[in-house]
Amino acid sequence: MTAYTKAETLLKVEDISLSYGEKKILRDVNFEIRNITRPDVRQGQVISLIGRSGIGKTQLFKILAGLKEPTSGKVSLDNGNAIKAGDMGVVFQNYYLFEWRTVYKSLELAAKKNPELKDSGIKTAINRYAEDFNLTEHLSKYPQQLSGGQRQRASIIQQLLNGSEFILLDEPFSGLDVLVLDKVKELLLKISLTDERKTLIIVSHDIVTTVAVSDTVFVLGLEGNKPGATIKKEIDLCERGLAWQKDIHKEPAFIKTIEEIKSYL
Numbered sequence: 139m140t141a142y143t144k145a146e147t148l149l150k151v152e153d154i155s156l157s158y159g160e161k162k163i164l165r166d167v168n169f170e171i172r173n174i175t176r177p178d179v180r181q182g183q184v185i186s187l188i189g190r191s192g193i194g195k196t197q198l199f200k201i202l203a204g205l206k207e208p209t210s211g212k213v214s215l216d217n218g219n220a221i222k223a224g225d226m227g228v229v230f231q232n233y234y235l236f237e238w239r240t241v242y243k244s245l246e247l248a249a250k251k252n253p254e255l256k257d258s259g260i261k262t263a264i265n266r267y268a269e270d271f272n273l274t275e276h277l278s279k280y281p282q283q284l285s286g287g288q289r290q291r292a293s294i295i296q297q298l299l300n301g302s303e304f305i306l307l308d309e310p311f312s313g314l315d316v317l318v319l320d321k322v323k324e325l326l327l328k329i330s331l332t333d334e335r336k337t338l339i340i341v342s343h344d345i346v347t348t349v350a351v352s353d354t355v356f357v358l359g360l361e362g363n364k365p366g367a368t369i370k371k372e373i374d375l376c377e378r379g380l381a382w383q384k385d386i387h388k389e390p391a392f393i394k395t396i397e398e399i400k401s402y403l
């Protein structure tokens with residue numbers, strides 16, 4: 139098995155609960171994301187939060203992004219500071235883009251926020267990502283001239299360019315055709331390998347695709363008759379030898395893990 143270490147905590151989620159009036163959506167949500175290191179590999183993290191439709195994934199996503207105040211509990215970074223809006227790159231379920239700007243202008247605006255990209259580097263970075271994500275011919279278009287899959291890829295690049303260490307993606311695999319899906323999977327894996335501290339958090343009900351690109355899975359579900367969803371199970375895919383492999387979905391141990399995850403939903 140590949141050698142790896144789980145080092146310092148990058149993100150800590152403590153006792154999160156969320157209620158709307160009498161209705162409890164989330165209860166006692168606790169988990170930690172730690173920095174994975176491997177000898178001789180620049181290694182980021184890919185975490186997935188899996189749960190049935192309507193269970194509270196998008197609500198938790200907004201809390202993690204600092205866009206929604208939980209009823210109780212907190213989310214903090216490794217420096218102990220509470221998370222706030224803007225700390226994380228966010229790719230929403232509906233792929234938000236500036237409708238009145240061309241794709242290139244939107245991407246340029248995002249890149250200008252990245253202290254690591256200087257003037258000449260911006261153009262190069264945009265063109266490189268556009269090429270990787272098959273968007274080169276669409277850079278001069280406005281968002282309403284793009285297909286759903288193209289919007290989604292533009293939205294992912296936008297978050298990559300702004301340089302956040304955390305990128306949260308809500309249902310990044312929905313509505314993609316199989317070829318584009320493979321490409322997006324491959325790119326997410328690649329992104330996680332570009333920077334040791336880069337952490338992708340994928341929120342999804344597409345179990346197979348999400349688990350195939352992740353190193354750690356948190357299953358969000360209901361426990362018995364208790365109201366509100368909580369983390370029912372954490373699965374360390376590194377420990378099981380199921381992380382960082384391109385065609386992992388064909389492995390019997392992977393298929394078994396998928397069945398196990400389904401049993402917690």
Ligand SMILES: Nc1ncnc2c1ncn2[C@@H]1O[C@H](COP(=O)(O)OP(=O)(O)OP(=O)(O)O)[C@@H](O)[C@H]1O
Nearest residue numbers: 158163189190191192193194195196197198342343
């Ligand atoms: N403003 C609100 N007021 C009351 N209930 C809400 C509000 N927003 C969301 N909910 C409820 O919170 C629950 C969780 O919604 P959420 O969008 O997080 O589900 P999800 O797991 O992301 O589902 P999907 O997989 O379909 O995207 C739902 O039952 C929803 O009706």
Ligand SMILES: [Mg+2]
Nearest residue numbers: 195196231308
């Ligand atoms: Mg959702």
